[in-house]
Amino acid sequence: MKMRTSPWRAAVAALLTAASGAALVPATAQAAAPLVKTQAPGYYRVMLGDFEVTALSDGTVELPVDKLLTNIKPAALEKALTRAYLKAPVETSVNAFLINTGSKLVLVDTGAGTLYGPTLGKLVSNLKEAGYQPEQVDAVLITHMHPDHIGGLMAGDQRTFPNATVHVDKADVDYWLSADNMTKAPAEMQGMFQGATAMLTPYVKADKLKPFTGDTELVPGIKAMGAHGHTPGHSTYAVESKGQKLVLWGDLLHVASVQFADPSVTIQFDSDSKAAAAQRKKAFADAAKQGYWVGAAHVSFPGIGHVTPEGKGYEYFPANYSTKQ
Structure with missing residues (x-):
């Protein structure tokens, strides 16, 4: 009896025949592609009501957290880092945030500029990649006057943002x-x-430095809130539009894998570690309770996400990547 060949069997046979024939053809040699060793431009946009918020990367810096974090035992620190697949030093993001309200372009913090070497100082190039020019910035809001937040205010002897008014809490300015x-400070x-003097004096001379005191609305929809502790005038900024809210935390925390789980962990950069820890706990609790967005200078770029309670501490959920606007 003659057996029929099924269409499936015939197709497989044809593929095998083609494959065996192809094996006899010499492969064309391909030159190895060189390693690129660069990342995409560091900006990421989200909509907040009618406002467009663009996270800007100034780059990263290796932070020796094992030497800097305080109020935590070495074994507990190592455990927390290991759990997050990290080890000291931790490559740490330096983030800034650009808010387009529709009528004003507002930058929160300016990165380190040239103060910390080649891995930082990328804010202006990323701002341009994001479609803006420094001349378009109307206001610069500084969370505090540490070098990695104000170093980008100047480009050589020129103001980086020549048309912007700089707003800083008066306590930090003073x-x-x-x-x-300065003379009383350790060497x-x-x-x-x-x-700080070099970065701010040109803005003072141009009458472009406007210190504020207390909780103050600086631009419609953007309010400064005192969070003193990390520095004498450390501030956070609440951004609100159409019922949506984002609070930009500045340096309320430095190591997400450690401090979300245990907000009592402090860092040597704090001018008042007890006050800084209290502000961190307050901010975490409020963000978890109300469910608004948070943005942080040293959480992995883009540094935007949500916070929820977890055990005795909190858990951070980064924003879900989106191509939508």
Whole structure:
């Protein structure tokens, strides 16, 4: 009896025949592609009501967290880092945030500029990649006057944002621009005072520095809120539009894998570690309760997400990547 060949069997036979024939053809040699070793431009946009928020990367810096974090035992620190597949030093993001309200272009923090070497100082290039020019920025809001937040204010001897008014809590201005405080500071700290003076003085001379005191609406929809502790005038900024809210935290935390789970962990950069820890706990609790967006300077780029309670601490959920606007 003659057996019929099924269409499926015939198709497989044809593929095998083609494959065996192809094996006899010499493969064309391909040159190895060189490693690119660069990332995409560091910006990421989200809509907040009618506002467009663009997270801007200034780059990353290796942070020796095992030497800097305080109020935590070495074994507990190592366990927390290992759980997050990290080890010291931790490559740490430096983020800033650009808010387009429709009538104003507002930048929160400016990155480190040229103060910390080649892995930082990328904010302006990323701002341009995001479709803006420094001249378009109307206001610069500074969370605090540490170098990695104000270093981008100047480009050489020129103001990076020539048309912008700089807003900083008066307590930080009074502290960091004080010659008397600088002379009283330890030698290793005096450079921070000198840097603050160099970055802010050109804006003072141009009448472009406007200190504020207390909780203040600086731009319609953007309000400064005192969160003193990390520095004498450390501030956070609440951004609200159409019932949606984002709070930009500045340096309320530095190591997400450690401090979300245990907000009592502090860092040597704090001018008042007890007050800084209290502000962190307050901010975490409020964000978890109300469910609004948060943005942080040193959480992995783009540094935007939500916070929920987890055990005795909290858990951070980064924003889901989206191509939508």
